[in-house]
Amino acid sequence: MFTKKYLDNGIPVVMEQIKNFRSVIVGIWVRVGSRNEMPDKNGISHFLEHMFFKGTNTRTPSDIAIYIDSLGGDLNAFTSRENTAFYVKVLDEYVEKGIDLLSDVFLHSTFDPEEIEKEKGVIKEEIKMVEDTPDEYIHDIFSKAIWGDRDLGQPVLGTRDTVKTFQREDLIDHCKKYYGTADTVIACAGNFDPDKVMALLNSHLGELTRGSEPETFGQPSFRNVNIIKPKELSEAHICLGVEGVPYSSHDRYALTLLNSILGSSVSSRLFQEVREKKGYAYSIYSYTSSYCDAGMWAVYAGTGKKKAVIVTEMIIKEMKNFADTITEEELRRAKDQLRGNLILGLDSTSSRMQSIARQEIYYKRNYTVKEIIKEIESVQLKHAKDLAARLLNSGKMSLAILGPVKSEDFKHII
Numbered sequence: 413m414f415t416k417k418y419l420d421n422g423i424p425v426v427m428e429q430i431k432n433f434r435s436v437i438v439g440i441w442v443r444v445g446s447r448n449e450m451p452d453k454n455g456i457s458h459f460l461e462h463m464f465f466k467g468t469n470t471r472t473p474s475d476i477a478i479y480i481d482s483l484g485g486d487l488n489a490f491t492s493r494e495n496t497a498f499y500v501k502v503l504d505e506y507v508e509k510g511i512d513l514l515s516d517v518f519l520h521s522t523f524d525p526e527e528i529e530k531e532k533g534v535i536k537e538e539i540k541m542v543e544d545t546p547d548e549y550i551h552d553i554f555s556k557a558i559w560g561d562r563d564l565g566q567p568v569l570g571t572r573d574t575v576k577t578f579q580r581e582d583l584i585d586h587c588k589k590y591y592g593t594a595d596t597v598i599a600c601a602g603n604f605d606p607d608k609v610m611a612l613l614n615s616h617l618g619e620l621t622r623g624s625e626p627e628t629f630g631q632p633s634f635r636n637v638n639i640i641k642p643k644e645l646s647e648a649h650i651c652l653g654v655e656g657v658p659y660s661s662h663d664r665y666a667l668t669l670l671n672s673i674l675g676s677s678v679s680s681r682l683f684q685e686v687r688e689k690k691g692y693a694y695s696i697y698s699y700t701s702s703y704c705d706a707g708m709w710a711v712y713a714g715t716g717k718k719k720a721v722i723v724t725e726m727i728i729k730e731m732k733n734f735a736d737t738i739t740e741e742e743l744r745r746a747k748d749q750l751r752g753n754l755i756l757g758l759d760s761t762s763s764r765m766q767s768i769a770r771q772e773i774y775y776k777r778n779y780t781v782k783e784i785i786k787e788i789e790s791v792q793l794k795h796a797k798d799l800a801a802r803l804l805n806s807g808k809m810s811l812a813i814l815g816p817v818k819s820e821d822f823k824h825i826i
Contacts, residue, residue, distance in 0.1 A: 414768065414778050415606055420618050421593050425610065426768045426778065428601045430761065436507050436602030437765045438609070439499035440518055440617075443597075443773060444590035446568045447493045447703075451561065453582065455570015458491040459535060460583050464498060465489070466527040468520040473527070476517065483509060487517070491568050494703055495773065501762065504603040508612055515616035523583045532575055539569050546649045546814050547695065547714055554651035554812040557637045558708060564632050592622045599769035602761040632706045638811045640819040648720035648815030652727055653710025654803050659702045659774040665787045666799045667700055667709065672746040674698045674734060675711055679745065681734075682711065686726055692719045704774060709803060717816045724811070724825055731809070735801035740793055750788055754781050 413429045445457050465487070466473050480487040485502035498518055502510040542548050552567045559565035569575075598617070600609055634655040657663045675682035675698030686696045696713040711731070715723045757763045758781065771778050779787075813822070 414780070416772070416778065417606070417610055419598075419610070419614050421621055423593050423596050423598060423617065423620070424772055425598045425600065425613060426772045427599070427604075427606050427609065428764050428768055429604060429606060430601065430764070431603055433603045433761055434504055435501060435761050436504050436510070436600065436604045437499055437501040437761045438507075438511055438514060439497050439599045439765050439769055440514065441495055441497045441597045441599065441769045441773065442591055443494065443595040444496055444586075445492050445494040446566045446570070447563045448590070449566060449570075451566070452574060452577070453586075454566045454574045455535070455568070456574075456578060456582060456586050457496050458568050458570065459531065459575060459578055460586055461489045461491045461496050461498070462531050462535065463523050463528065463583060464517045464521045466531065467522050467524055468516045469522060470520070471516060476513070479509075479513060485510060487513060493564055493566075493568060495770075497766075497769070499762075499765065507604050507609065511609070511612045511616060515613075519617070519620065523580050525580050528578065528580060528583070532578065535569065535575050536572050539572055539575070542569065546643075546645055546647070547712070550649040550651050550712070550812060550814045553639060553641060553814060554653065554710065554810070557639045557812050558635050558653070558810045559632050559706075560635065563630075564703060564706065588622065591620075593620060594623050596620070597769055597772050599765045599772070601764040601768065632703075634706070634708065634808055634810075636808045636810055638822075639813070640817060640822060641812070641814045642817060642819075643814055645815045646716075647714045648717060648813055648817050650713045650715070650720065650724055650727070651710055651812045652724065652731075652809065653708050654731075654806070654809050656700050656702060656707030656709040656803065658705050658707050659770075660704070661702075661707070663799050664702065665784075666791045666796050667803075668750060669743060669746040669788065669791055670734075670738075670796055670800050671698050671700050671709065672749055673738060673742045674730070677749060679749075681730055682713075682727065685730065686713065686723060690726075692723050692726075696723075720813065720815065720817050721821055721825070724813070724822065728809070728825065731804050734804055735797050738793065738797055738800065743791070743793055743796060747788055747791075751785055754784060 415427050417425050483502050483506045487500045489498040500510040500514040556565040686692050693713050693715040698711045700709050711727050713723050
């Protein structure tokens with residue numbers, strides 16, 4: 413059962429009570445991510461996320477780790493381009509202890525200068541790890557190519573040059589600017605008493621009274637750019653994509669179906685053609701990324717040096733011909749697949765918590781699974797074809813390749 417309430421300080425609390433579960437997860441979401449950062453402070457949202465677990469007024473970093481392990485729970489966080497989230501997942505009998513711990517790290521972290529210096533080393537290693545993982549790193553390269561050096565084009569982790577400059581004052585200033593009541597959402601899912609949870613949250617988080625000053629930024633513009641980055645690797649890593657749709661677009665359901673048909677499942681066109689029939693790639697998939705005011709629709713493939721050109725050509729050909737060749741049978745299969753995925757997702761309190769939080773952030777309301785399935789079922793073949801034609805045949809297609817390739821090999825393509 414879904415309910416939405418507000419703390420005494422105005423923070424919205426979205427809750428989904430599931431009585432036959434034994435766990436409960438509580439998440440505190442803040443509407444700030446790497447797109448909000450100035451270039452010289454790129455990565456500070458992610459750095460701050462790490463620092464929340466490095467000691468509070470009453471707990472050392474070791475105390476925090478030992479306490480959550482003693483509950484058999486999970487205390488963690490993540491940062492994206494638009495949001496930062498902190499959550500605790502525990503057995504239902506420990507909900508009070510879980511909220512106490514989560515609130516403590518969220519409100520009372522000390523950002524000890526010595527811990528800051530140590531964490532700089534940790535995050536520099538994390539950045540190196542991504543750079544040494546080309547199937548991850550290519551997505552940062554692609555995002556920078558299509559969105560530019562600022563806003564959505566900035567990497568979530570920042571760079572080694574920016575991270576080394578962060579000081580305690582920077583973290584405090586970031587908190588003051590964004591970590592206020594106006595940009596915070598709390599989400600809870602699992603087996604709990606809503607009234608008890610609200611009382612606990614008011615008791616712990618009601619002391620947060622400061623406002624926030626969200627950064628204003630212009631709407632990002634999708635750029636038609638091609639980047640070839642030669643590097644001695646065993647595979648070439650390819651990202652090729654077009655402009656997508658923002659979270660609030662009514663076309664989001666049609667695009668999800670189109671993505672399923674194109675490349676997001678094992679029965680999809682690209683997976684079947686490139687991997688199963690030709691054996692040209694182990695990993696190939698399509699994906700969508702949506703933001704509050706923009707989006708992209710892209711394909712990733714990892715393939716050998718000798719197959720990089722032909723795989724890129726196959727992807728482009730499939731995308732260009734896609735709108736004219738979608739069938740009712742494919743659309744029906746995609747609808748059934750999404751319906752199954754949605755229902756299976758109900759088995760996880762974590763996925764439910766993330767879903768209701770994002771819906772509150774982007775839509776200010778909750779869509780039930782029944783409503784979402786109804787929207788998916790309402791997508792007609794003509795709508796899907798028209799959307800595919802608009803996105804894929806507009807001329808705005810960008811390409812990024814990292815690996816043992818040469819720019820001249822792709823001149824006839826780009």
